[in-house]
Amino acid sequence: MNPKTLVVLLIAPLLTVMTATKAAAQAYPRQPIRIVVPYAAGGMTDVVARVIGLRLGERLGQPVVVENRPGAATIVGAEQVAGASADGYTLLAATNTTLTINPWLYPKLPYDPARSFAPIALVATAPSVIVVNPAVPARTMDELVQLSRAKPGSLSYASYGNGSTAHLAGEMLKARAGIDMLHVPYKGSAPAKAAVMANEVSMTFEPAFTGLPQIAAGKLRALAVMNAKRSAVMPDVPTTAELGFGGIEMSAWVGLVAPAATPPAVVERLASEIERIVAEPAVQQTLLRSGAEPVGYYREAFGAYIREETARYGKVITAAHIRAD
CATH class of the missing domain: 3.40.190.10 (Periplasmic binding protein-like II)
Structure with missing residues (x-):
């Protein structure tokens, strides 16, 4: 067989997949998007999801619906999204409890925090x-x-x-x-x-x-x-680091993730849109007024942050012999 023919035969399937992925991203979204919040309405995760979801829907031209699925330390909502179609139409408003603490407390989770989700954006911390x-x-x-x-x-x-x-x-x-x-x-x-x-x-x-x-x-x-730098929402309160108690940082945070097999181009589209939304002064002011501080970690950077937080919490939980209720 001609070498050139062999190369064409080898790369043709890859080109087909790349073309299909690009086409899917260009067509996305064609229907409403759902953000599952694994908490009851009114809390930080719910508020952040609704603030971002409203603007995301406006930018994408499709409704973004926030659905509250509380229960079992966020496990109920996380399991639902982990098993959803990986098409970009079902997202999870994930927290450090969901992705970095639960793995140490529940050895048999119905989802794998490290493998079941594709990180999109870390939106806010408190x-x-x-x-x-x-x-x-x-x-x-x-x-x-x-x-x-x-x-x-x-x-x-x-x-x-x-x-x-x-x-x-x-x-x-x-x-x-x-x-x-x-x-x-x-x-x-x-x-x-x-x-x-x-x-x-x-x-x-x-x-x-x-x-x-x-x-x-x-x-x-x-x-x-409990932070390395002062909070934008209470700048007069000193940090533990300033007071000689460094290394004990603790924040609640909210990020968006998708099922793991979601096409990378769709994840990229969502991350890019959310990055623009979080940079909007009006959105930043809305988050700050509620006590949440905007953050700018996207895709790989968010994934690295999740891994770092998982290791850090694991040391605390193991040393203190903490068990779930």
Whole structure:
């Protein structure tokens, strides 16, 4: 067989696939897009999904519908998207719980966080804020640490359940500061925060998104933001890094992912559109007003971030022997 003929025969299938993929991307989208939110309506993930979804629909010329599928620490919604058609019409508003914490808590997930999804964009984060009841005699991180060391076990912290970001944040602080605190798990963020405001529990680790109103009203006292840099939504609150407690960063974050086999050209189209949306001043202001900070990680950069976060949380969960409820 002529060598040239052999080359043509070998590359023809590849060219066919490339042509079909490009055509699919050019035709996309032809129908409404669904964003599955694995939480109830009203939370940070839901708000971010709706802000981005509205503009994405306007830019793509197709409706973007947000569907809330809460349950089982985001597993219900994640499983649904992992098993959906990989055509770009079903996306998941994923969080660090979904992709980086659950793998360490649930050894038999019905989806593979590392292989079931194609990263599109990390949209927003909300750093955790160390907050105490105003009756706690500590106005700074140093005073909080000194209080805990003077009376080991006298301080308690509320979380949203075993393995939640608040639980991990508490374990990070305990290890970094060398202090002892009692962990009190609640069934959700709202009851945990309410327990701190009622002074049933000394403190918690509240995302800026949900803690801003109570901090502004004086119902909670903010001591530090668990981040390397100050939060854009509460710039007057120092960071743990500034105060000598570096390495204990904790943020709630929201990103969009698609089923793993979604055509790369479709993922690229979605990522490019979302990148433009997140850069819009009006969108940034809307997110900031709600306590969420816009982020610019897309495709491979988002994938790398997920891997880094997975390894980081794994160390905390393993060292603290944390198990799911």
